[in-house]
Every structure is written in C-alpha cells, then in structure tokens.
Amino acid sequence: MGQLLWDELRTTVCRSAALSKLEDLALFVTGVGKDLTSDMTTRVIIGVLVEFTQEIMQLYPSLAVGAVSRMVRIWDTQTLDWIDQEVFLPFANGIQLLLIPVEWARGNLLMASRSFYNRKATETLQEEQTVVRGDVKLIPSKRLLKQQNPEVKKLNGSQAVVYLPDRNLVEEFRADVDKDFEAMTSEEAALRIARRNRGVA
Numbered sequence: 001m002g003q004l005l006w007d008e009l010r011t012t013v014c015r016s017a018a019l020s021k022l023e024d025l026a027l028f029v030t031g032v033g034k035d036l037t038s039d040m041t042t043r044v045i046i047g048v049l050v051e052f053t054q055e056i057m058q059l060y061p062s063l064a065v066g067a068v069s070r071m072v073r074i075w076d077t078q079t080l081d082w083i084d085q086e087v088f089l090p091f092a093n094g095i096q097l098l099l100i101p102v103e104w105a106r107g108n109l110l111m112a113s114r115s116f117y118n119r120k121a122t123e124t125l126q127e128e129q130t131v132v133r134g135d136v137k138l139i140p141s142k143r144l145l146k147q148q149n150p151e152v153k154k155l156n157g158s159q160a161v162v163y164l165p166d167r168n169l170v171e172e173f174r175a176d177v178d179k180d181f182e183a184m185t186s187e188e189a190a191l192r193i194a195r196r197n198r199g200v201a
Helices: 002-008 022-028 034-044 046-059 113-129 142-148 152-163 169-179 186-197
Strands: 068-076 081-089 131-133 136-138
Touching: 002 022, 022 034, 022 113, 022 152, 022 169, 034 046, 046 068, 046 081, 113 142, 113 152, 113 169, 152 169
Parallel strands: none
Antiparallel strands: 068 081, 131 136
C-alpha cells in the first residue's frame, strides 16, 4: 500500500494539485477508504494523540493502572522527520490504548469517493453533455452517465483534473462537507464502541 500511495504522487491527479490533502486520497485512489484514511491520519498525528492520552491519564489516574511504556514512531514537526520516542500509555484487556478527542471522531468518511462521484464528477459530466436546442435543454440522465462511467475513482480523478485551475471540484466538495459536519457525541461514540465489542460492524 505504501508503494501504491507513493506511485500515486506521480499521477496526473496529484501533479495537477487536485489531490492536495491526505483525506483526498480516498476520492481517487483504489483501495483507500475510511479504515486506511483513519490509520494514516492517526500515524501522522500520533504525537498529538499521545499528549492528549497522557493529559486524560492525569485527569483520570485509574487509566494509568497497568499502563506500560513502549517505543512509538512520531512525526517531528520541527525536523520534518520520524523519530522514535518512548511513551507511557494505558493498557487494558491486552490492548494498548491511544485516546482520541470525541469531537475529532466520525463514523463515516466525509471525503467519500461515492459522494464526490454523485455530487461533483457526474454533475459536471452532465453539464458538459447538456445540449440546448432552441428553448429545450437536453440533459443526459445521471443513470446513463454512471453506466458509461462505472469506475468511480477514475471518473473522480479525470473530472477534477479537467476543471483545474479554473475550478477546484475537491475544494468545492470539501466546503460542502465541512458545512454539514457534525461532531460525534459521547453517546454515539459509546454506542459504536459497544457495537464493536459485540462484533457488530
């Protein structure tokens, strides 16, 4: 997967600046979805999450019971390189814990490829293929366009590139999803954790 992502940096989508943020990978790259996006994001911000976890351990000393030290690779924003650092983290039921602020968590991926495909890629394709004859607009159906362009991430990438630099479809889409963003509540987080513990997806 690392090689796939590295190769993606050389593609037209990335070089055109349509792909400019880590969260945008899921829009264009096959195999990248919410799990991998979450894993990559956690890896990059792990230093911040370690600090947060340790602050919570101070507020709730019971979390420190059974805590163990381990070496963690952390991104150093000063040197712009990875460093190995020994950290003290909670350990429960055989699992090392890293805590995340609940307002940072989501149950789904906002920058989702299917949503971008429906709201930006096929919409722009529809606009391009609309024909005006007198007072009549002949608009191709989205259903037909989707049949003709079944590869979601491929169409997302090609349409994003076509419209740059005059129009940034990714930034338009990001503004839409940011506007609709609602942080996960503590109750929702607890329910999700309980479901996962019961083996429910």
